[in-house]
Amino acid sequence: MQSFSTDFEIPAPLRQYCDGKAKLVIDSTSNPQSILDRIAAEYPKLYRSICDESGKLRKHLNLFVNEDLISGSQLGEIELRPGDVVGVFQAVSGG
Amino acid sequence: MSERVVLCIGTKKGLFVAESGRARGRFNLRGPFGSGVAVYSALIDNRFSPVIYASSCSPFFGMNVLRSTDLGNRFKETRSAPAFPGDDGRVMGNIWSIETGKNKKELWCGVEPASLFHSDDNGNSWELVAGISHHDHARKWQPGNGGLCLHTIVRDGDRMHLGISTGGHYVSEDAGQTFKAANKGVGAGFVPNPYPEFGQCVHKIAMHEKAPGRLYMQNHGGWDDRPGIGVLRSDDHGQNWYSIAAGLPSDFGFPIVVHPDDPDVVYVVPLEGTTRTCPGGKPAVYRSQNGGKSWKKLNKGMPKKDSYFTVLRDAMDIDRMKSPALYFGTTTGQLWIGRDGGEQWDCLFDSLPPINCVKAAVV
Structure with missing residues (x-):
């Protein structure tokens, strides 16, 4: 399999946990779960803000690959391609 | 420095700190800290040099514990917040209580779903009890x-x-x-x-x-x-x-x-x-x-x-002055003071976010 890196976009409130970066370039990614695994190792507070103790995406966060919303069960199944962008967004809320 | 009364006011939109002289006439307000994130618990640990702790529980990004060593002028997150072990099956929903332990750096923390955590390093690491x-x-x-x-x-x-x-x-x-x-x-x-x-x-x-x-x-x-x-x-x-x-x-x-x-x-x-x-x-x-x-x-x-x-x-407390004052906060965002043990009430702040907790200390 070809090795490539994937851009992972960080929402503004969480950039304090990755040296203020708006984007991380994650090497040797195969699927979104592999990105989260890498973040867990390198940026544990960032990871804990995205996933709860059980390893699931937090309930009010949404993860996209390009413009496609990805469910938690798809994290290990979606095959990333060169040029894909993965991003985390807060769900819309009120109050 | 003369005695001051410090209030921590945990609200739906963050933590406020109010401070007054011993007469408790006018209170100066600062904050919100952890802006936009609900604070359900706060602790003013003044057994030694005063330290303020507050929970900061985001429905989006999870839990944090805030810590201030300068009477609530600045807060920093502790290195970690209470979290269940990965194989426990429970997921942290909120932090409801932070209390001092016996030793200087020791803290206890009550959470949702109902569980207790312990820290012996000022809240930088936590262990499930x-x-x-x-x-x-x-x-x-x-x-x-x-x-x-x-x-x-x-x-x-x-x-x-x-x-x-x-x-x-x-x-x-x-x-x-x-x-x-x-x-x-x-x-x-x-x-x-x-x-x-x-x-x-x-x-x-x-x-x-x-x-x-x-x-x-x-x-x-x-x-x-x-x-x-x-x-x-x-x-x-x-x-x-x-x-x-x-x-x-x-x-x-x-x-x-x-x-x-x-x-x-x-x-x-x-x-x-x-x-x-x-x-x-x-x-x-x-x-x-x-x-x-x-x-x-x-x-x-x-x-x-x-x-x-x-x-x-957790929205009512009393200070430890010679003639103590009571304080309570309301879900409509008012903070009231009851001077002389509650004999005379005045509204200190009338337009805060909904108030979850109020803690008072003399420092």
């Missing part, structure tokens, strides 16, 4: 409207009292290693058995350090068919409880606070049981000066009508 978190009863507790929360931690040397909604009162005699349910006389209006072994909806427990055997409890009252179970007292370290609700307009309420110099003086904020607002739209704090035998209404300076706020379980 198995004695209560894995108690035989734990998987049988049920959430109330506020969630299944361990909200009250009262320490008395190696004895520790916990309040859980809805779990009841639990006590440890071995510094938090093991816990036993102690709910004899603590009623419940929402299950067939009016006095179950556990599962009560305890709202708050208060103790005075000079009389540690005596405890006061604001329990979930307001039941027409089971009157009087809402405001309780124990004289034997929580093994047996009895009602002290006679004379109150309602036995429903959330906070209960003891005077810093007199274990016989206790304060509650009665609320109408169905709406959880001030009975008849007329807010009042009630004070007993004889350990709950009788109660006096304290409402001088408060609205006399059309006032329907709620005061939540």
